[in-house]
Each structure stands twice: as structure tokens, then as C-alpha cells.
Amino acid sequence: MQIDDQITTITEGKTQILIPKGALEQKVPPRDIAFFNPRAKLSRDFSIIVYSTFLKNFDGQKSFLDGLSGLGARGLRVANEIPGTEVFVNDLNPSALELSKRSADLNNLQNYQISKNDICQFFNAFSVRGKRGAIVDIDPFGSPAKYIDCGLRATIHKGLLSISATDLQVLHGLFKDACKKKYHGIPVKTSYSNEISIRLILGLTIAIAARLDIEATPLFVETNQHYYRAYLRILNKPDTRDNIGYIAHCKTCGNRHVSHEPITICALCSSKAELAGPLWTGKLFQKDFVAQMLDNIPEQADKKCEKAIQKALLESDMPACYYTLDEIAEQLKSAPIPLEQIISRLQQAGFSASPTLFNPTGFRTDCKIDRIKEIFSL
Numbered sequence: 082m083q084i085d086d087q088i089t090t091i092t093e094g095k096t097q098i099l100i101p102k103g104a105l106e107q108k109v110p111p112r113d114i115a116f117f118n119p120r121a122k123l124s125r126d127f128s129i130i131v132y133s134t135f136l137k138n139f140d141g142q143k144s145f146l147d148g149l150s151g152l153g154a155r156g157l158r159v160a161n162e163i164p165g166t167e168v169f170v171n172d173l174n175p176s177a178l179e180l181s182k183r184s185a186d187l188n189n190l191q192n193y194q195i196s197k198n199d200i201c202q203f204f205n206a207f208s209v210r211g212k213r214g215a216i217v218d219i220d221p222f223g224s225p226a227k228y229i230d231c232g233l234r235a236t237i238h239k240g241l242l243s244i245s246a247t248d249l250q251v252l253h254g255l256f257k258d259a260c261k262k263k264y265h266g267i268p269v270k271t272s273y274s275n276e277i278s279i280r281l282i283l284g285l286t287i288a289i290a291a292r293l294d295i296e297a298t299p300l301f302v303e304t305n306q307h308y309y310r311a312y313l314r315i316l317n318k319p320d321t322r323d324n325i326g327y328i329a330h331c332k333t334c335g336n337r338h339v340s341h342e343p344i345t346i347c348a349l350c351s352s353k354a355e356l357a358g359p360l361w362t363g364k365l366f367q368k369d370f371v372a373q374m375l376d377n378i379p380e381q382a383d384k385k386c387e388k389a390i391q392k393a394l395l396e397s398d399m400p401a402c403y404y405t406l407d408e409i410a411e412q413l414k415s416a417p418i419p420l421e422q423i424i425s426r427l428q429q430a431g432f433s434a435s436p437t438l439f440n441p442t443g444f445r446t447d448c449k450i451d452r453i454k455e456i457f458s459l
Contacts, residue, residue, distance in 0.1 A: 129163065
């Protein structure tokens with residue numbers, strides 16, 4: 082069978098992309114020819130929104146470096162949908178790169194260059210003054226841990242580093258030793274495990290950055306059942322903040338506490354608390370940046386994007402560690418109440434409260450869980 086017989090064209094955003102037919106026809110996208118996950122369109126839509134917002138306020142060459150591009154879907158969309166960008170994509174799969182090049186020709190892109198190299202060798206070629214990327218992307222199968230160092234070195238001062246992770250079983254605590262080796266921290270299995278996972282990814286990235294005398298600050302994060310993704314602003318200056326710490330979670334009463342030092346006893350019920358970390362304990366969303374994202378949503382973006390960004394804006398100043406309706410209901414052995422109702426009750430009681438993009442039935446609040454249960458039961 083000719084390779085062209087196995088290829089089809091899709092349109093994502095404003096961009097035509099050549100992909101293997103099996104990626105649309107099979108439940109698990111095949112890896113022969115080139116891997117393409119159509120379900121990751123939402124992630125790529127978010128990327129276009131984040132990158133567009135970031136580059137509007139960026140002074141310098143608007144270059145985008147994708148170290149693990151596959152058939153180039155993200156890079157193709159950046160080159161085609163964000164004016165003024167210079168895109169450089171890299172992969173070791175020649176079939177993927179061939180599709181990538183043909184897709185670029187299909188879209189008449191003159192600002193799109195491909196490279197066949199090891200990811201860190203690719204990034205190293207840009208890790209010198211005058212060549213670093215305004216945006217650097219790391220989107221691997223599994224953990225990004227071994228690529229973060231070279232990705233940071235290839236990111237220009239005031240640039241943006243975006244990182245994905247798909248090793249969710251490791252990050253959720255199924256393999257704690259593997260998580261400790263890769264992310265230098267351990268998780269706790271909770272109803273908010275996806276937030277702990279994101280904070281572990283950020284904790285590792287920020288620790289590596291600090292070793293390089295670089296400050297990395299989260300601007301926006303997103304979670305999906307298949308991947309986690311974070312976007313960080315990079316500044317070439319020593320990091321003087323103290324935002325690496327621990328989350329102590331009590332499985333007896335559900336209390337959670339964020340601290341710089343490890344705490345193993347629950348402050349509410351004196352039971353033994355399980356400890357997640359070291360991890361990032363600071364904010365996950367930069368409020369002004371998220372507000373600007375709302376003004377940069379293209380018509381072609383998934384409608385879920387706007388709703389998620391609105392939630393991110395509401396929760397940007399809220400405490401770490403969200404709660405879920407099911408979690409509280411299970412503690413009380415009662416039925417859940419509507420999300421809007423618990424948020425309204427908490428606010429009427431004088432607490433801050435908001436929904437969260439991490440979970441459709443999740444909410445953030447500065448109210449402790451013992452009081453939440455009382456308000457939940459009114």
C-alpha cells in the first residue's frame with residue numbers, strides 16, 4: 082500500500098494538517114507512519130490562545146521551537162494562525178517530518194522549518210545569545226523530566242516554556258518510587274490528584290530553573306484525562322521566592338494543608354496525614370494574563386476553552402487544593418448539592434469560593450473542611 086493511501090487531510094483551527102487515517106478510525110491512534118491524537122485538539126486550541134496572548138506583549142523575534150513535534154500539528158498551527166512567528170520543529174521520525182513538510186506546503190507556509198535531531202541537540206543549537214526561542218515547547222510521550230534542562234536553556238529571557246506530561250499513572254501515585262525519581266517529589270491519591278500532579282511538574286521545572294539561576298512562573302495550566310500541561314514565563318535572574326513545599330492530606334477527615342515544611346499530623350482531627358511533595362505551592366494562574374486570554378480566543382477554538390479560561394480567572398487568587406461535591410457528600414453520607422449552591426452558601430458565610438477548571442464538580446475556598454461540611458448540610 083502506498084503511504085498516500087494511508088493519509089488524509091483534516092482542518093484544525095485555520096490549518097490543514099496531513100495525518101494518518103488510522104488516527105481518526107481507531108480508538109487508540111496508531112504510531113506507525115506518525116502519531117497523531119485528534120483528542121488533543123483542545124490542548125492545541127489552548128496553546129494558540131496562550132501563545133497569541135503571550136506574543137502580543139513580547140518584544141523581540143517571535144520564534145517558536147517544538148522539540149518533539151511529531152507530524153507538526155502544534156507548530157503548523159502556530160505558523161499559520163499567529164502572524165509574525167518563525168517556527169522551528171524537530172523530530173526523529175522521518176515519516177512524521179515528511180508529513181510535516183507537506184502540511185506546511187499545503188498551507189503555503191514560508192515561516193516553518195523542520196529538523197531531524199535528538200531533542201536536546203536541537204535545543205542546544207538555539208541555546209546561545211541571539212538564537213533562543215520566544216516560545217519553547219516540550220510535548221513528550223510520558224514524562225518531560227529529562228528534557229526540561231535543555232528546554233530552559235533554549236528559552237529567551239522573558240520567553241515562555243510550555244510543558245506536557247502524559248505519565249498520569251506515575252503522577253497519580255500508582256508508582257511512587259518512579260514519581261520520586263522523575264519529579265523529585267511524591268503524590269498522594271486524592272480527589273484533586275490532577276492538581277497535585279500539575280504542582281509536581283511545576284515543582285520540578287522551577288527547581289531545575291533555580292539551579293540555572295532562572296526564575297520560572299506559571300501563567301496558565303490545563304488538565305485533561307490524557308495529559309497535563311503548564312505554561313511558564315522565564316526570566317534570566319535568580320529565583321528568590323519560597324514557593325516549593327508540601328501538601329498534607331488527611332484521609333480521615335479530608336483536611337488539606339499547604340506548608341513549606343512537611344507536616345504529618347492533621348491539625349483538625351490529629352490523625353496521620355499523608356504528604357505530597359516537594360511541589361509548587363504558589364499560584365497556578367497569573368490573573369492579568371488569564372484575563373488577556375479571554376480577548377484572544379479565535380472563533381475556531383473549542384467552546385470549552387472560554388469556559389475553562391473564565392473558571393481559571395475566578396480561581397486565580399484562590400487557595401491551593403480544591404474540593405469536590407462528591408468528596409464532601411461522601412464524608413457526610415448524603416447526596417451532593419448543586420455546585421452553584423455550595424459556592425453561594427460559602428460566599429454568604431463570608432468565605433471566598435469559586436469553581437475550578439480542574440473538575441466540573443470542584444470548587445475552591447478559603448473555608449476549612451469542617452466548616453464546609455456544616456455549610457453543605459444547611
